[in-house]
Amino acid sequence: MAAFALPLLTSGLNTGVAHAATCVLEENVLQQDKLGNVFRTDVKCENLAGNVYGRAAYDAPLTGKKTSTLSTFVCWTRGERHSGGNTVWYYTKGDTAVSPFETFEGWGAMESHRLLLPSGISHPFPGLPRCPWY
Template sequence: MRTSRTRVRRVLGAVVALIAAAVPGTAWAGGAPATAATACQTREGSEHVDWTGMWFDHDVVCDNAPGDVRLQSFSSSPVVGRMLTTRSWFVCWKLGGAEADGNSIWYYTQGDEVVSRPATQAWGYLPASMVYSGTHPAPGLPRCPWG
């Protein structure tokens, strides 16, 4: 089941990238979408279980930049996954290392593809600078219980 979902996410990521390249006004430029971001949506009952067995009963879906998912919440942490899609779900947030923009909020999610450490199943963190939620943390998203 996970394999087929991963394949679907990869195909969707590739389709989104092709559309963004072909349609004017949809490209990501300067770390932000060229068009207005869609508001984040809370999805109750959207369950996820991470690689450690931690269970989450809802998520928040937001526009995001594609990029690296890191094992821990700081920019020098190993990259364990890659986010290919530009609208993704997140299960919680925590404070971590400050990014260039000064924001130290990081969002916990599962990447679309595994880059390293397969046991993590691409679970890790994206910095707030890559998540377009209007405010940080994203409304409706809980703080991670360990952070």
């Protein structure tokens, strides 16, 4: 399995203390969403908690909530411009599903600015595939 880590210096996720963090790209993994899409590459990054939407837009149904601050993202897509200043969104599985969409198990899109990328790395994360429905 090929994987690489990129260091990140943040201002300390809600602690006020600087620390080193990483985003790790993993290949040869197997993940499948509830729609039957199969993903063989992912990236694990520190992230901000937030909403997960049924598509890459704020008017999409809310399908899940991400409460964890170290999460897996399986692909990226283009969507609505968000406060991160771009149109990149990442597909992920929320930590909790939102009614009435529990059958999707929280799968959906999050804005790119919620991923805490290493300094000098821009969205989309290098090596992470574009989602198949782009």
